[in-house]
Amino acid sequence: TGAFTYDPGFTSTASCRSALTYIDGDEGVLLHRGYPIGELAEQSSFMEVAYLLLNGELPSADELGKFETTITRHTMLHEQLATFYRGFRRDAHPMAVMCGVVGALSAFYHDSTDIHDPQQRMIASHRLIAKMPTIAAMAYKYSVGQPFLYPDNSLSYTGNFLRMTFGVPAEQYEVHPAVEKAMDRIFILHADHEQNASTSTVRLAGSSGANPFACIAAGIACLWGPAHGGANEAALNMLHEIGTPDRIPEFIARAKDKNDPFRLMGFGHRVYKNYDPRATVMQKTVREVFDALKVSDPVFETALRLEEIALNDSYFVEKKLFPNVDFYSGVILSAIGFPTSMFTALFALARTVGWVAQWNEMITDPDQKIGRPRQLYTGPTQRSYVPMSKR
Ligand code: CMC
Numbered sequence: 001t002g003a004f005t006y007d008p009g010f011t012s013t014a015s016c017r018s019a020l021t022y023i024d025g026d027e028g029v030l031l032h033r034g035y036p037i038g039e040l041a042e043q044s045s046f047m048e049v050a051y052l053l054l055n056g057e058l059p060s061a062d063e064l065g066k067f068e069t070t071i072t073r074h075t076m077l078h079e080q081l082a083t084f085y086r087g088f089r090r091d092a093h094p095m096a097v098m099c100g101v102v103g104a105l106s107a108f109y110h111d112s113t114d115i116h117d118p119q120q121r122m123i124a125s126h127r128l129i130a131k132m133p134t135i136a137a138m139a140y141k142y143s144v145g146q147p148f149l150y151p152d153n154s155l156s157y158t159g160n161f162l163r164m165t166f167g168v169p170a171e172q173y174e175v176h177p178a179v180e181k182a183m184d185r186i187f188i189l190h191a192d193h194e195q196n197a198s199t200s201t202v203r204l205a206g207s208s209g210a211n212p213f214a215c216i217a218a219g220i221a222c223l224w225g226p227a228h229g230g231a232n233e234a235a236l237n238m239l240h241e242i243g244t245p246d247r248i249p250e251f252i253a254r255a256k257d258k259n260d261p262f263r264l265m266g267f268g269h270r271v272y273k274n275y276d277p278r279a280t281v282m283q284k285t286v287r288e289v290f291d292a293l294k295v296s297d298p299v300f301e302t303a304l305r306l307e308e309i310a311l312n313d314s315y316f317v318e319k320k321l322f323p324n325v326d327f328y329s330g331v332i333l334s335a336i337g338f339p340t341s342m343f344t345a346l347f348a349l350a351r352t353v354g355w356v357a358q359w360n361e362m363i364t365d366p367d368q369k370i371g372r373p374r375q376l377y378t379g380p381t382q383r384s385y386v387p388m389s390k391r
Contacts, residue, residue, distance in 0.1 A: 162175050188350075242302055
């Protein structure tokens, strides 16, 4: 052992100072640069939130216009990257493709990898935010065997992403305004969440001086896990498996059984011991999308009923387990037309904003040093090597 504080899962360690995002988990409060997530989700746009997180203040109309133009200029991918996609199997998980392609960006954009130059850091940040929709849409197109679509810079950030995903060259793609709004809001809800596992991964990778593309690829890898960003995919799969509300008690019983590894996906949070404010907006958005598209999905009824039963069950009440951001997002995303395998890729797309903002904050922090935790050693004490003949 050593004279170190033992804190597995970093439940009581502040790894950095940050002025980006504030969470009060007991009260269910989430603020970005002081602004409540509910207000941003209702009144702002994803590009405005990206500007806010990166620069600290809401932009003026002029500043936002310039920012959007800058992002628009970086939406295209190096043409050689299309070849890179073709090396993957068609049934590759989009997150596997995203990890690879984003990691490979550093091989294409050498001119924005000097992390000590603020100008280059900003260009790399803009490139990542701008290229993520293109990269995610191409992962989808590749999986369904349709041609890649180039970005259309006359569209909004989110409208362009929807077109690159669902459009085909043979037809004019009309972006549905309600879907565009819902998608943009989902991006806002995922933009940042202080020192979550993937953001901490980005910071840790960045603390060694690694280039930003490599750092974001590390974040994507971490986000993929079902305890983190992969929960949206797992939550919808779970709701389908439950099927009808009459089977909910069976799954609730399984979630409570300590001998069963099953957990209610989309439930519980390390920080929120109250309703996740993002889940509130998400649930409302399900209804808006259903109304706009004139669709419904029995899985939503199952989700609502599951929430109701869980929130009245002493196990979930005592452990303060509430729906989190991932519980309802899958219902909306599948109504829009995304396969479950794309859900976490969309989370990665949006979280890229938080990752690059946090990475920039870290690089400019005078206290910044390489992240290097210690351990409590539990192995054997020193002993002499035993030759093979004596073992
Ligand atoms: N279903 C059943 N029991 C649960 C659940 C759940 N979803 N979540 C936590 N618990 C229990 C857990 O078994 C433990 O019980 P006990 O104290 O008796 O051992 C207690 O609640 C505390 O759980 P924990 O695992 O110690 O808490 P944590 O802070 O380490 O984990 C979590 C947080 C989010 C990983 C966990 O709640 C979980 O696995 N949830 C399901 C996956 C999920 O929805 N993840 C998305 C998180 S939000 C978006 C994101 O971060 O990407």
